[in-house]
Amino acid sequence: MLLLGGDQHLWTYPGNWAQPWVPKEQSRNLRALAASNAAVYGVLTDGRVARLNGSWSPSSSGSWSPIEGSASWGASELGVTEDEHLLVIANGKLRLFEHNALRTLDCDAIDPVAVAGTVGDGAFLLDSAGTLYFNGDGRCDKVPAPAPLRRIAASSGRLLAVDTDGSVWRRRENAWARLPPPMKYQTGQAPVAKQAQDVAVSPYSTWLADTEGAIFMLSDEI
Amino acid sequence: MSTEVSWELALIRSWRKLALICAAALSVASSLWQLTYRKFVYDFVFNPNWVNPESLPARRAFLSFVAVAAVAALLLSARVLIQARRGRTTWTFHREAFCASLFVLPVLSVPEVEFQHPIFTALLILVFSLAVSWLVTRETEKLRTLPDLSRRQAQVLVGLGYATFVGVIGFISYWRFITFHAEVCDASYEINSVAGIVRHGYPTLSVAAFFFDGKPLPGPYFINHVPLSEYLFAPFFFVYRHGSSVVWAQAVVMGAGTFGAYLIGYKWLESRLGGVLAAFLYVLTPSVQGFCLHDIHANIVTIPLIMLAVGFMEVDRYKTAFVLGLMTAASREETPVYAIGLGLYWMFSTEDRRRFRYGLALVLISGVLEVFFSAYLMPHFGGQPRMDHFNFFFFNQRNGGSLIAALLLNPLGALMSSSAEVKLEYFAITLCSVGGLALWGWRAGWFLVPALLLLIPAGNPTFFSLGVNYSAPLVPAALMMSLAGIRHFWFGAATSEPEAADLLRRRRIRVASYVLASALLSNYLYGNIASKTYKLEYGQSPLRRENQRNYRDIIGYVDTLPPFGNAEKLMWEVIDRVPKNVPVLTSWAINPQFAHYDVALSYNYSGGNPHPEERVKYTIIDKLPAFQVVTEPDIAKLRRDTKRWKVFYENASGVIFERIQR
Numbered sequence: 001m002l003l004l005g006g007d008q009h010l011w012t013y014p015g016n017w018a019q020p021w022v023p024k025e026q027s028r029n030l031r032a033l034a035a036s037n038a039a040v041y042g043v044l045t046d047g048r049v050a051r052l053n054g055s056w057s058p059s060s061s062g063s064w065s066p067i068e069g070s071a072s073w074g075a076s077e078l079g080v081t082e083d084e085h086l087l088v089i090a091n092g093k094l095r096l097f098e099h100n101a102l103r104t105l106d107c108d109a110i111d112p113v114a115v116a117g118t119v120g121d122g123a124f125l126l127d128s129a130g131t132l133y134f135n136g137d138g139r140c141d142k143v144p145a146p147a148p149l150r151r152i153a154a155s156s157g158r159l160l161a162v163d164t165d166g167s168v169w170r171r172r173e174n175a176w177a178r179l180p181p182p183m184k185y186q187t188g189q190a191p192v193a194k195q196a197q198d199v200a201v202s203p204y205s206t207w208l209a210d211t212e213g214a215i216f217m218l219s220d221e222i
Numbered sequence: 223m224s225t226e227v228s229w230e231l232a233l234i235r236s237w238r239k240l241a242l243i244c245a246a247a248l249s250v251a252s253s254l255w256q257l258t259y260r261k262f263v264y265d266f267v268f269n270p271n272w273v274n275p276e277s278l279p280a281r282r283a284f285l286s287f288v289a290v291a292a293v294a295a296l297l298l299s300a301r302v303l304i305q306a307r308r309g310r311t312t313w314t315f316h317r318e319a320f321c322a323s324l325f326v327l328p329v330l331s332v333p334e335v336e337f338q339h340p341i342f343t344a345l346l347i348l349v350f351s352l353a354v355s356w357l358v359t360r361e362t363e364k365l366r367t368l369p370d371l372s373r374r375q376a377q378v379l380v381g382l383g384y385a386t387f388v389g390v391i392g393f394i395s396y397w398r399f400i401t402f403h404a405e406v407c408d409a410s411y412e413i414n415s416v417a418g419i420v421r422h423g424y425p426t427l428s429v430a431a432f433f434f435d436g437k438p439l440p441g442p443y444f445i446n447h448v449p450l451s452e453y454l455f456a457p458f459f460f461v462y463r464h465g466s467s468v469v470w471a472q473a474v475v476m477g478a479g480t481f482g483a484y485l486i487g488y489k490w491l492e493s494r495l496g497g498v499l500a501a502f503l504y505v506l507t508p509s510v511q512g513f514c515l516h517d518i519h520a521n522i523v524t525i526p527l528i529m530l531a532v533g534f535m536e537v538d539r540y541k542t543a544f545v546l547g548l549m550t551a552a553s554r555e556e557t558p559v560y561a562i563g564l565g566l567y568w569m570f571s572t573e574d575r576r577r578f579r580y581g582l583a584l585v586l587i588s589g590v591l592e593v594f595f596s597a598y599l600m601p602h603f604g605g606q607p608r609m610d611h612f613n614f615f616f617f618n619q620r621n622g623g624s625l626i627a628a629l630l631l632n633p634l635g636a637l638m639s640s641s642a643e644v645k646l647e648y649f650a651i652t653l654c655s656v657g658g659l660a661l662w663g664w665r666a667g668w669f670l671v672p673a674l675l676l677l678i679p680a681g682n683p684t685f686f687s688l689g690v691n692y693s694a695p696l697v698p699a700a701l702m703m704s705l706a707g708i709r710h711f712w713f714g715a716a717t718s719e720p721e722a723a724d725l726l727r728r729r730r731i732r733v734a735s736y737v738l739a740s741a742l743l744s745n746y747l748y749g750n751i752a753s754k755t756y757k758l759e760y761g762q763s764p765l766r767r768e769n770q771r772n773y774r775d776i777i778g779y780v781d782t783l784p785p786f787g788n789a790e791k792l793m794w795e796v797i798d799r800v801p802k803n804v805p806v807l808t809s810w811a812i813n814p815q816f817a818h819y820d821v822a823l824s825y826n827y828s829g830g831n832p833h834p835e836e837r838v839k840y841t842i843i844d845k846l847p848a849f850q851v852v853t854e855p856d857i858a859k860l861r862r863d864t865k866r867w868k869v870f871y872e873n874a875s876g877v878i879f880e881r882i883q884r
Contacts, residue, residue: 001852014849014851014852037858185333185769185770185771187264187333187334187338188263188264188265188268188332188333188334188335188338189261189264189333190260190261190333191770191781202854203845203854203857203858204845204847204853204854204857204874205847205854217847217849218847219847
């Protein structure tokens with residue numbers, strides 16, 4: 001798991017023995033981050049999009065290779081599909097990076113603010129009103145959602161979303177289910193339900209960040 | 223003619239009662255306020271220098287509670303003053319004192335108080351228990367006699383205590399096992415060992431393959447430990463060849479100390495009532511309960527063995543007691559030291575020559591066993607006793623001689639070492655569970671010998687964490703000294719002269735109610751039988767399935783038992799699909815569930831040569847959400863390695879890879 005911290009630096013989890021998070025050594029500050037099993041891309045503070053080379057294990061420092069010409073893209077958000085296609089929200093529109101160029105996709109009429117890649121050019125999109133769309137199969141479809149959404153993350157067969165109220169939802173086989181809120185345990189207090197702020201997925205786990213910046217892992221994925 | 227006394231005299235006579243009425247009213251008001259505004263109690267008590275702005279409305283509301291209490295106190299005080307004016311000179315105080323102590327209970331129910339502030343908590347337990355004791359003693363004054371229990375009644379009560387311990391603690395430890403909260407260290411190790419005893423006749427080990435470079439697996443466990451007490455668990459495993467049978471077996475064996483405690487109490491307190499009291503105290507001891515939840519360990523079995531040995535010796539079953547003493551000595555490589563404490567106690571606690579001889583024999587045999595285990599048996603198999611937990615030595619060498627020299631020649635250093643904060647906290651938690659009476663139980667102080675030898679030099683905080691097996695040496699000492707302390711107050715100094723039955727009855731009710739109150743409160747806070755929390759995870763991170771509440775990053779405890787949900791059910795489906803007793807390599811979280819296989823290695827842990835992946839036929843990796851020990855990269859790696867591995871079975875909780883035969 002990689003985390004883009006509030007300090008714009010990359011963190012990795014888990015670290016070495018008894019170190020839950022360790023800062024990943026790298027020379028660049030980042031604005032945005034997206035990763036699949038084998039590929040990590042980031043938007044550097046100068047606006048360029050770059051790929052992380054080398055392992056992202058705690059012991060590997062790695063390095064960023066900027067994509068030529070990406071400074072002019074106006075990249076704000078990234079997504080990576082399972083088959084490692086890079087999706088970019090460039091100047092407010094969804095694009096696929098292919099053959100060293102950005103390609104227009106079916107959802108060109110949408111002004112997305114968030115993207116979550118699936119497979120091929122498949123991607124879920126959110127517009128600024130929190131409406132969900134799916135780009136893929138040569139179409140751009142509006143996807144019914146239980147509430148306006150704020151953040152999304154996707155993997156094969158599942159979509160995770162945080163709505164504007166901080167509730168967490170999972171969509172699987174076209175059905176939405178509200179997931180339990182992250183519970184925070186503090187000394188002297190009964191457990192308190194927290195609002196989610198962001199969501200991410202790894203192959204078998206779901207990760208949440210709450211509004212106070214704490215990270216949670218969903219305890220039962222099934 | 224008026225009999226009224228002056229106001230001054232009335233006040234002089236009644237001020238104690240009036241003060242206690244006010245204290246009781248304030249305490250009741252405080253209790254109700256704490257229960258209403260639980261959210262603010264912790265900071266109110268433990269961060270008194272900070273007034274949380276959010277708590278201001280609650281603080282103002284407190285004044286309303288106090289106002290109501292003040293009115294009640296005024297009315298009650300007026301009644302007392304009128305009584306005093308009419309000439310009354312004495313009143314009882316016990317009810318007011320009890321009410322005045324009530325305000326400690328809501329504080330103790332606040333999450334984490336007991337582990338964040340153990341010494342403060344111990345004081346509150348003792349104060350409340352004293353108030354309970356006073357109340358019960360005074361309220362039962364009309365009882366003319368305190369009849370002893372019949373033999374049948376005592377048997378039923380002790381049996382109930384034992385059944386409660388085995389039923390509740392066995393179930394929680396079983397639940398811990400089936401919900402994948404057991405750990406490689408040391409559930410896998412010891413289940414490996416017990417299975418080895420049944421299959422090969424001696425304890426074996428495979429999960430720690432790094433001990434056996436180039437050698438066949440499983441190897442003899444004696445390279446790491448000498449867990450002979452696990453022969454007691456073997457019959458359970460023989461009947462049902464599954465790791466869970468060992469988990470239950472441990473609870474069954476640990477609970478057996480209840481019977482030893484009964485025998486000790488029966489003889490020392492000269493009544494069956496005293497025996498039942500001692501048995502209940504054993505059942506309620508948080509440490510004993512916790513040991514059963516810290517996976518499986520051979521050394522903790524010495525606790526019931528010592529209780530039984532002392533108990534049988536007290537009822538003059540010398541040979542049985544001596545055999546139990548030998549079993550204590552032979553439990554594990556360090557337990558001869560525990561048995562030396564037992565032998566010394568038999569030698570010097572009475573003037574019974576026969577008991578002295580058995581004690582002497584036990585000390586000598588234990589000494590020989592200790593040398594045999596540490597200087598012959600373990601080295602013969604390539605190992606040696608571990609000294610890396612100790613940090614108090616006389617020379618640079620970390621060995622037994624250097625350690626004993628430090629204890630003997632540097633007593634002030636030993637004292638300094640003993641006063642580390644974590645040690646004081648552990649002593650407070652341990653002692654308060656029987657009301658601190660161990661401090662009056664020096665008659666049984668011989669049991670402190672192993673505790674001092676093993677705990678003073680230990681620098682690792684896990685030695686001083688409730689339920690962690692390293693702390694086992696102190697528990698027999700705490701139990702025996704507590705029972706001796708109860709005896710001290712049970713009879714008191716006046717036993718040499720005829721003491722009225724009434725006085726004796728009162729003394730016994732006072733002591734019994736005091737220790738039971740402290741034991742019940744300690745069990746609520748630190749135990750696991752109908753307790754505030756469940757202490758499920760032990761050892762330092764990263765080995766955690768939960769991340770709720772933590773004591774010093776050593777004990778992970780939870781408010782409710784974890785669910786046995788779909789993820790766990792599907793994981794068991796995966797486990798059940800694996801062919802029986804083939805060599806397997808598993809992820810960390812599910813290794814204990816395979817540890818009854820002859821060869822069950824743990825991914826990224828077992829190591830050794832040949833590499834674990836070369837030694838097995840199947841690799842089973844879980845997909846359970848786990849803190850800090852992640853498995854996703856392992857699954858990805860094996861999926862990519864299509865020349866060596868193919869998926870044999872997979873569901874949403876785990877995957878079985880079968881090794882492709884070349």
